[in-house]
Amino acid sequence: METITTTTDLTFEQDIDEGLTAPLKNISSKYFYDDLGSVIFQDIMKMPEYYPTPCEFEILSLQGENIIKKLNFDEPFNIIEFGAGDGIKTRQLLKKLLENQVDFTYVPIDISQKAIEELEANMLGYLPGLKIKSIVGNYFSMIDELSEMQQPGLFLFLGSNIGNYLEEEANDLLGQFNNHMKSGDKLLIGFDLQKNPSVIRDAYDDSQGITKAFNMNLLQRINKELGGNFKKEFFDFYSHYNPLNGEVRSYLVSLKQQEVSISKIGKTYSFRQNELIWTELSKKYTIAEIENLAINNGFELVEHFLDCKHYFTDSLWTK
Known part of the structure; x- marks a missing residue:
């Protein structure tokens, strides 16, 4: 570690x-x-009331095998997570990877030192065989450094964080991701979907x-x-x-x-x-808006992974 x-x-x-x-x-x-x-x-x-977390937890818990199959990496790779938080959802996917004896290094990035320390303790307590290389800092300033990594990368931008950006800002961020990713790298990105307005109101x-x-x-x-x-x-x-x-x-x-x-x-x-x-x-996005966002920023959609209520999707894109 x-x-x-x-x-x-x-x-x-x-x-x-x-x-x-x-x-x-x-x-x-x-x-x-x-x-x-x-x-x-x-x-x-x-x-x-806050549905995004259990919905994404369901996706990463129940669809991990399908996500792994779609990654199509044939060599060791890094999993770089922007804004990792407590990592509870992510560890469902990491657990599935370890069970399948996949060779990877987990690289969580968070601005909070305390959050990273707690994440490391929780992850290693739950997944003692995990290779972890944490970074404390603002992930906007990390993109150049991450692009120098030689191994292929799966970039995680989960939790509907993309929804915090205005359209121009979202396109700028995704464009930066694309510019610093290598051909064949993947981006798994969370989107909160449009739904009954009362469900969204109560959550916020x-x-x-x-x-x-x-x-x-x-x-x-x-x-x-x-x-x-x-x-x-x-x-x-x-x-x-x-x-x-x-x-x-x-x-x-x-x-x-x-x-x-x-x-x-x-x-x-x-x-x-x-x-x-x-x-x-x-x-909150529609599926059509998500697919346009991918195309407009140089990505190719691999697949949408949705929860059973279709409240949320983790969408896998490739460069």
């Missing part, structure tokens, strides 16, 4: 300043996942307030790391799903006219009563 720690991305201050001075204030969802945010997200994944605005806490932690992170003086009691959480375009958008709402100072930036930001801070996009 080997863990590599990369230089932390130094754009947090700039991103927060730009976001809080934009016409529609915003905080990038990539900042959800500090150590506390990662813990809260584990709680979200355990909620009965739960009655327990866990999703609210996840969003509020953004303000706490700014306070802790940048010397902000946000008071969470002066903000609320709101989430909205538009079934016409498949977008869930989440916001923090200023409950009063107020000013917030951030000492490390050296600025004070004004908020109107009821002004919004956009925190997250979570797009």
Whole structure:
């Protein structure tokens, strides 16, 4: 087992300043996942309303054999997972690979050191024969380094993470993946599918307030790391799903006219009563949209692996 720690991305201050001075204030969802945010997200994944996790768990548990057959690698390869989290879903696929005596090295990447440490402990406790080479860092900065790996690669971008990107951003990210993948490399990518709007609404605005806490932690992170003086009691959480375009958008709402100072930036930001801070996009796709996304970014679709309810797909693409 080997863990590599990369230089932390130094754009947090700039991103927060730009976001809080934009016409529609915003905080990038990539900042959800500090150590506390990662813990809260584990709680979200355990909620009965939050269907993406059990749906993808089902796919990777029950369709592992079919996925392995479609990989078509005839030599040792790397499995590179972007935003690995706790890895509970992924280990279902890894377990199946080990049972089939497939020679591979697992390379999880996560921005949270704590998440990686817990992932390694859980993985090796459950799969003691696993070869693991972890990387702590922002996966956007890892793409160049990963492209230098000599062995073929299966890239994992699971959990519907692609849904957090606007269309232009999603195409840019997938284009970067394609540019740094070798011919024959594979990408297994998770997509949350469009479905009954009430199912999606309940998953993103739960009655327990866990999703609210996840969003509020953004303000706490700014306070802790940048010397902000946000008071969470002066903000609320709101989430909205538009079934016409498949977008869930989440916001923090200023409950009063107020000013917030951030000492490390050296600025004070004004908020109107009821002004919004956009925190997250979570797009739900149609199968046709997924296939167009693959083609437009230079990939060939191998197969869609869907759960029994057809709520979710892990789609396998090849370069």
